[in-house]
Amino acid sequence: MSTVTGKAAQTAKGPQGRATAKSPAAGPGASQGRQVRRKPLGRQNAAGWLFSTPFLVLFLVFMAFPILATLVMSFTDFGLRNVTHPLDAKFIGFENYVNLFGDDKFLRSLLNTGYFVVVGVPLTIGIGLLVAVLLNNGIDRARTFFRVGFYAPVVTTIVAVAVVWRFVLDPSDGLISGLFSEVGLTGPDFLGSEALAMPSMIAMAVWRNVGTVMVLFIAGLQAIPTEVREAARLDGTGVWAEFKGITVPLLRPTMLYATVITTIGYLNVFEEPFVMTQGGPSDSTLTVSLNMYREGFNFFHMGYASAMAYVLFVVIMAITVLQLRLLKDNTK
Amino acid sequence: MPRTARITVSAGIAAALAFGITACGGSGGDSVAADKKQTLTVWAMGAEGEKLADVAKVYEKAHPNVTVKVTPVGWDVAHQKLVSAAAAGTMPDVAQMGGSYMGEFSDLGVLEPVDTKTFDEKDYFPSGWSQGEVDGTAYGVPWYVDTRVLYYRTDLAKKAGITKAPTTWKEMQALATAYQKDAGTKWGLSIQPSGLDTVQNFYPFLYSAGGSIIDDKGKVVIDSPAAVKALKEYGSYFDKGLSNKSVQPGYDVVKDFGNGRVPMFFGGPWHVTLLDEGQPQLKGKWAVANVPADASSTSMAGGSSLVISKDSEHKAAATEFIKYLTGTEGQADWYKRTKDLPANTNAWTSGTLADDADLQVFKKQMDTAKASPTLSNLTEITDKVDQAIAKVTQGKASAEDALKTAQSQIESLVK
Numbered sequence: 001m002s003t004v005t006g007k008a009a010q011t012a013k014g015p016q017g018r019a020t021a022k023s024p025a026a027g028p029g030a031s032q033g034r035q036v037r038r039k040p041l042g043r044q045n046a047a048g049w050l051f052s053t054p055f056l057v058l059f060l061v062f063m064a065f066p067i068l069a070t071l072v073m074s075f076t077d078f079g080l081r082n083v084t085h086p087l088d089a090k091f092i093g094f095e096n097y098v099n100l101f102g103d104d105k106f107l108r109s110l111l112n113t114g115y116f117v118v119v120g121v122p123l124t125i126g127i128g129l130l131v132a133v134l135l136n137n138g139i140d141r142a143r144t145f146f147r148v149g150f151y152a153p154v155v156t157t158i159v160a161v162a163v164v165w166r167f168v169l170d171p172s173d174g175l176i177s178g179l180f181s182e183v184g185l186t187g188p189d190f191l192g193s194e195a196l197a198m199p200s201m202i203a204m205a206v207w208r209n210v211g212t213v214m215v216l217f218i219a220g221l222q223a224i225p226t227e228v229r230e231a232a233r234l235d236g237t238g239v240w241a242e243f244k245g246i247t248v249p250l251l252r253p254t255m256l257y258a259t260v261i262t263t264i265g266y267l268n269v270f271e272e273p274f275v276m277t278q279g280g281p282s283d284s285t286l287t288v289s290l291n292m293y294r295e296g297f298n299f300f301h302m303g304y305a306s307a308m309a310y311v312l313f314v315v316i317m318a319i320t321v322l323q324l325r326l327l328k329d330n331t332k
Numbered sequence: 333m334p335r336t337a338r339i340t341v342s343a344g345i346a347a348a349l350a351f352g353i354t355a356c357g358g359s360g361g362d363s364v365a366a367d368k369k370q371t372l373t374v375w376a377m378g379a380e381g382e383k384l385a386d387v388a389k390v391y392e393k394a395h396p397n398v399t400v401k402v403t404p405v406g407w408d409v410a411h412q413k414l415v416s417a418a419a420a421g422t423m424p425d426v427a428q429m430g431g432s433y434m435g436e437f438s439d440l441g442v443l444e445p446v447d448t449k450t451f452d453e454k455d456y457f458p459s460g461w462s463q464g465e466v467d468g469t470a471y472g473v474p475w476y477v478d479t480r481v482l483y484y485r486t487d488l489a490k491k492a493g494i495t496k497a498p499t500t501w502k503e504m505q506a507l508a509t510a511y512q513k514d515a516g517t518k519w520g521l522s523i524q525p526s527g528l529d530t531v532q533n534f535y536p537f538l539y540s541a542g543g544s545i546i547d548d549k550g551k552v553v554i555d556s557p558a559a560v561k562a563l564k565e566y567g568s569y570f571d572k573g574l575s576n577k578s579v580q581p582g583y584d585v586v587k588d589f590g591n592g593r594v595p596m597f598f599g600g601p602w603h604v605t606l607l608d609e610g611q612p613q614l615k616g617k618w619a620v621a622n623v624p625a626d627a628s629s630t631s632m633a634g635g636s637s638l639v640i641s642k643d644s645e646h647k648a649a650a651t652e653f654i655k656y657l658t659g660t661e662g663q664a665d666w667y668k669r670t671k672d673l674p675a676n677t678n679a680w681t682s683g684t685l686a687d688d689a690d691l692q693v694f695k696k697q698m699d700t701a702k703a704s705p706t707l708s709n710l711t712e713i714t715d716k717v718d719q720a721i722a723k724v725t726q727g728k729a730s731a732e733d734a735l736k737t738a739q740s741q742i743e744s745l746v747k
Binding site: 080081083084086166170171172173189190191192193194277278280281282283297298299300 | 411412415418419436439440441442518525526527576577578579580593708709711712715719722723726728
């Protein structure tokens, strides 16, 4: 929350300047902010700037500038022709944004992404937590083995993962359809059917991301002081009550963090459909990011794709703020 | 999070394209004569990129003043790399370009028109030449051509009681059914149900029925009765379970052809090499045939052209190099190295090219094959056709309805 306070302090004294600072309305935060500001740029500050210059340059060139350029572009009809003549792009106001909400394909991709998040996030968090608790308590000997096992998908490249999953899901000679044919049945066509393609994709994403969440939870679990647990056990608390009364509340900050980053990651989901289905069959796995990529780099509707990027940004922002509100308030 | 990083990178590329160094123009004036000492930069894609480096060495020996620097570029990144180069004004002197790119890049104004005094249209397959032509101006010299023909397993056909190649749609479907029923193959014919470039599998049907996406006058005709008929036929393979409904990006048909799961597919000339090298046990057990006919036996024409960058300072030497690559001798040599079909028809009259029976099948198909129109937004147009095909193969719409939708979508794209 430190950024918010800082910002509030700045606006409180910003335009009015010194006069406001003296008025009783300005709280302690404001005067503190002023003090920091008035401090002369000493040798220490200069060194600070010097050391952060490489980062700042990189940040400006590779983050701030593209972000701004994309915003500008989203208000133009930037297309293929403008690649060599960028200044010929026409300013068209909010046309791209208006068009987006009449674009069935975009709405479909938004819906698909929503599906992915709504099903994928709880599964990832739930299974991640379960695995973490199991690994933290039980099976002492094989712990490392299992940790590596669950974490391996996280560090494997997506292409390798896709090859493996394609084999697992292949309707004719895949692992799963092989099991079906063992008992004389025909296995489902996971990636070729509209109903199953997205669930298959979610399963793969969950498998891939559980490791990340698990590591976070294990760290969180180990931060819980053993005295608390011991005290509870001495009082005769059962396993379930301990989990509900101690583990879950004390894990809340971790839970919040894991949920937020998983949600953001899933809202951006791209690689899975890009590698596995190219958005098919019939757009049933077309996500916003994949749609954006295709509009931008296959069709060169750069302006339109940029507008899409900003809509996605606003959605992510809104959901993140909402999550922070909801989950944070509960801790009090 | 890698995903976030990727979005940032995309935005970065976009921004670089938007406000990038537009260094093009201005440098075209000082051209270097062909016999001066110089370095030619050449970009070629995929397997061609690897093999061209060998040819370049041969060429350098005969032309000691020229150093040819070949950069192989993967097909998957070729388009983006070329667009980025066009935006930044760093196009190579010579580049290989697929027919589908030509409209876009001539639109960007980065291509030098072909010197028609050096290169004569009459020497090349008509569909090869037309791929390099945009609005009546040639920008690319055809380097190699390809077309799709029918690959089928003769041994399995025999097992199913059929000894001759299918020549009509009816015979093809009968063979597919027989393969599945009597020879125990998993599928009857491998065609793509949906996904990018499905349309390439559809072209042999569409063109053979007498249809096309856009007619000679530039009118959109994808909802014509011929096109509907073609899509119905295409869709029937999925309805009847003769073709796989499942989308498999990166699917390798050669392997399944080898193990007999897939006994028929539409393939290009490169599949000959892939089968010879990858499935040697199949020798003598398969054959190629012309595309089974409806109104005619017409396949799609593909291939690549060679273009010279407008900004190049080595246009004279580049022209010489291309002259060698697309001349009779260079083309025959190239065929030997890559099995890419010569675009220059004169190269077909000698040696293997004149005698080989398989090649005659390609030659015959090539004479009538149709190239896609060179439009700047071709990718987007074919994407609409892909969507129509997907609707039909997944049983979501009738061929009529799917193509009607595609018609109106494409009409708004072709102005």
